[in-house]
Amino acid sequence: MNGAVDLPLGQADLTFRAAGDTLVRRTLLTSGVRVLSERVPGSRSATVGFWVAVGSRDEHSAESGHRATYGSTHFLEHLLFKGTPQRTALDIAISFDAVGGEHNAITAKEHTCYYARVQDRDLPMAIRVLADMFTSSLLDPDEFESERGVILEELAMAGDDPADVASERFFEAVLGAHPLGRPIGGTPDSIRSATRDAVWEHYRANYRPADLVVTIAGAVDHDAAIAELEAALGSAGWALDEPGEPVARRATAAPALEAPTPITVVERPTEQVNLILGVPGVVATDDRRVALSVLNTIFGSGMSSRLFQQVRERRGLAYSVYSFAPGYSDAGLFGMYAGCTPSKAPTVAALMRSELERLASHGVTADELERAAGQLGGAAALALEDSDTRMSRLGRAELMLGEFVDLDEALRRVSLVTADDVQSLAADLAAGPYSLVAVGSADESEFHAVIDQPAIRSDVA
Incomplete structure (x- = not known):
């Protein structure tokens, strides 16, 4: 194909x-x-x-x-x-x-x-x-x-x-x-x-x-x-000879969202604070979804990712830390998660934001792009050993995307993503607006310094 x-x-x-x-x-x-x-x-x-x-x-x-x-x-x-x-x-x-x-x-x-x-x-x-x-x-x-x-x-x-x-x-x-x-x-x-x-x-x-x-x-x-x-x-009584047309796919125009909630704290008597910091993302059919998959891989997917290295390996502030980027027909999100002791939560939140802004300001290296391509390609190939994944890929193609993309085409698209593509998208994400959610023993006032600082410009090169 x-x-x-x-x-x-x-x-x-x-x-x-x-x-x-x-x-x-x-x-x-x-x-x-x-x-x-x-x-x-x-x-x-x-x-x-x-x-x-x-x-x-x-x-x-x-x-x-x-x-x-x-x-x-x-x-x-x-x-x-x-x-x-x-x-x-x-x-x-x-x-x-x-x-x-x-x-x-x-x-x-x-x-x-x-x-x-x-x-x-x-x-x-x-x-x-x-x-x-x-x-x-x-x-x-x-x-x-x-x-x-x-x-x-x-x-x-x-x-x-x-x-x-x-x-x-x-x-x-x-x-x-x-x-x-x-x-x-x-x-x-x-x-x-x-x-x-x-x-x-x-x-x-x-x-x-x-x-x-x-x-x-x-x-x-x-x-x-x-x-x-x-x-x-x-x-079952379905009239299969009666002509019918399949329902239309969902509209993909992103509506204007209301102002997000900056800080949400849910008090729980837990040993850790479960922390998510993030921003609106891109829709599932956006041409930048491939660049987003590369960005997410470099930034917060796997043990070599920037978030893992900065938060866990270098500072020992969390056991679990990663980023995620779900996309839907007319909305998307980009989030950064970590579980840490309550006293470390403000520091971890600040690191999350600073790492995203560093990516937006300074971009990624050629080695990071190459590793991300290898990671995405390998993960996709291994997943496709399972018929469940192939069945789900067909469903997603038909219901949401309107196109079928096989492994070779997916890898070709990843190979076309440039460092400038990743940095430009990172700049758009880093421009906010940010929302922070903390579940555990947390003090809302400790997170204002993270949320209230001015966002970087979306035109950072």
Whole structure:
């Protein structure tokens, strides 16, 4: 494959070879269902995922003019495993356990995925069971109440993890009222107040042929998989001969964000302060995402990164320290995390900011660029040994990016990133505005010196 392959929503069929001599096929069914597969030579297993481009950001508050659906996405992730007219929850579990398979679901801010990994001979079964779950969940009222308790326990577990709390509050601090700033799993209040009728409405409004994307990677015969899928969807009552168009991809224009919250302190009686300092980032489709991956690798990914060397190796101020850069359709973040004793937190926060500004002011070296390319390439190649990663790559390509990028093309794009690209992007990030979140025994006044200092100019060369 030379270059990326565009995935136009309206194109019925695409077939092409990708790095490693894999065969990628994409088919748009008459009903609007999209099916993508990547056949990997020598593979004896396959991972299949059923996706919808609906996540926590798509839920409604009672004030929005719609029925309140906060927490519905997370509820559905649980409830689709709880039974259909054809299968009980135990039947679903036994289907995969009996063949040594794995099955689970992921709720994210912009999508939900139900997936299974099985031996090649069990792929038809996995398609049938996932299709039944996806189309025909009962959302049984008794199971609904049971899962309410399970989800509340899950949220309580996350609430006991100060790193999770810091992450949730960081999104809220940077993104404010933007829907991406809300917790993925909902809040205890939203889960307690959720109704079965609201979740059912959310299910029926978003789990339709136009929304469904099925991705399969590994040992897969594309035509056979489509035949199995159409049989399963048809038996569920879906009108597969009725013409339909897939839902449009999300808009990528970044909205104006409200002023971020500069400092958030969540008091906890912990031995460490879990600290995140960061700024708004770039969206997932931004041309600078490749430069951002290089920047993030040099700055805060791995033991040779600048943050690790400055904070842990040279000063011994933290055990865990790194940076991260999630990107979504219309917003992004860049954050720096460390866990440290309370007395060291102001120093660590100051080091984080000064290191980012040093990167913006002085740039990166040729050796750092070369190491980053090697690190990114090696990590990507190792990840693609797993059919789960390939299945997820297909889903992300179809739902968000609108293009398929294989390993060779990804490495080519990384090789084109220059030191000037990284420094320019670092300058944009370092210009702020900064938000700081500290969870633990921390004093807000100690962080003002970090947040209140003037940001460097965004045109630093």
